[in-house]
Amino acid sequence: MIDLAALLRLPYLDGDLARVETALHASIEADDPFLTEVAGHLISAGGKRLRPALALAAASTADEAHVAPAPPDVVMGATAVELVHLGSLYHDDVMDEAESRRGVSSVNARWGNLVAILAGDFLLARASEIAASLGTEVAGLLAATIGRLCTGQVREVRTAFDSNRTEAAYLESIADKTGALMAASCRIGAITARLPRGHIEALTSYGQQVGMVFQIVDDILDVVATDEQLGKPAGNDLIEGVYTLPVIRALADSDGAADLAALLGGPIDRDDAERARTIIRSDGAVGAAKDVARLYAKEAAAVLDGFPDSPVVAALRGVGDHLIETIPA
Numbered sequence: 191m192i193d194l195a196a197l198l199r200l201p202y203l204d205g206d207l208a209r210v211e212t213a214l215h216a217s218i219e220a221d222d223p224f225l226t227e228v229a230g231h232l233i234s235a236g237g238k239r240l241r242p243a244l245a246l247a248a249a250s251t252a253d254e255a256h257v258a259p260a261p262p263d264v265v266m267g268a269t270a271v272e273l274v275h276l277g278s279l280y281h282d283d284v285m286d287e288a289e290s291r292r293g294v295s296s297v298n299a300r301w302g303n304l305v306a307i308l309a310g311d312f313l314l315a316r317a318s319e320i321a322a323s324l325g326t327e328v329a330g331l332l333a334a335t336i337g338r339l340c341t342g343q344v345r346e347v348r349t350a351f352d353s354n355r356t357e358a359a360y361l362e363s364i365a366d367k368t369g370a371l372m373a374a375s376c377r378i379g380a381i382t383a384r385l386p387r388g389h390i391e392a393l394t395s396y397g398q399q400v401g402m403v404f405q406i407v408d409d410i411l412d413v414v415a416t417d418e419q420l421g422k423p424a425g426n427d428l429i430e431g432v433y434t435l436p437v438i439r440a441l442a443d444s445d446g447a448a449d450l451a452a453l454l455g456g457p458i459d460r461d462d463a464e465r466a467r468t469i470i471r472s473d474g475a476v477g478a479a480k481d482v483a484r485l486y487a488k489e490a491a492a493v494l495d496g497f498p499d500s501p502v503v504a505a506l507r508g509v510g511d512h513l514i515e516t517i518p519a
């Protein structure tokens with residue numbers, strides 16, 4: 191389990207994340223109490239708050255001693271990116287017909303697809319209002335980011351059950367569906383903290399690369415982790431036909447490639463997904479996928495080279511490797 195706040199160890203991060211929490215609850219107040227309840231469902235359920243933590247950490251690279259609470263605009267920027275993330279989870283759970291999320295019933299399971307879609311839209315609307323209050327650059331960036339999330343997701347949907355999905359197609363999809371929001375989180379933190387342009391660009395690139403590591407690790411976990419370790423059924427990606435990096439590598443080059451190809455390419459049950467997971471784990475595919483994640487982690491660390499040395503910059507440099515270390519041996 192990733193705890194970015196603990197890893198970053200910024201003196202004000204916990205307090206600033208608590209301010210984000212308050213702002214999240216305030217932002218979903220609606221005229222209709224039912225809408226407030228549905229929109230608040232996953233906020234109250236928890237979540238790691240990775241994107242707000244990235245925004246706050248990026249902002250605090252401005253302050254070498256990082257001894258001050260974040261300015262109000264930074265807290266609101268961090269709130270807006272979590273709202274976009276939440277909106278995307280509401281819609282994602284409808285697409286996947288997910289039963290649970292963050293350890294509670296998914297919104298679609300509890301109130302149905304129509305309500306889940308509308309509440310997801312409402313979260314995006316509230317994120318957009320906050321972004322507009324932070325200026326046209328942030329508003330434009332948030333809108334473009336939502337567009338990239340949709341693009342990445344559509345690319346994934348269009349290649350579902352495609353055993354010929356290429357590694358390039360996979361990387362292109364995750365760059366948009368996951369990398370874009372982590373890049374935007376860092377960028378919005380940097381913009382609202384009024385960092386120099388060069389630092390804004392570097393932190394954007396940092397967030398993009400860390401997002402790649404995060405998604406590749408998530409995809410490896412689906413193949414190597416147990417249901418208990420994941421807190422949800424492992425092998426879900428295979429059942430949904432989402433063939434991720436370790437799968438693509440195993441199909442391209444492993445002793446079990448032919449057996450794996452025979453299992454994949456169409457809907458499968460949990461037993462066949464388990465057989466596929468065993469084949470993927472049996473050769474070098476997981477190690478190869480980890481190597482790709484390491485390359486992105488290295489790139490993420492390298493873009494911070496020009497930054498003055500500070501504990502927060504050092505901690506940010508270690509985030510990619512830390513994510514990879516969460517993969518069970």
Ligand code: GRG
Pocket residue numbers: 236237238239240274275277278279281282285292310314336339340343367368405408
């Ligand atoms: C309407 C914004 C919008 C998007 C529509 C559904 C969709 C298009 C995109 C889905 C994007 C998506 C769900 C990508 C996966 C991102 C991901 C790894 C989610 C899990 O993030 P964590 O682990 O979750 O940070 P918590 O619950 O800890 O916040």
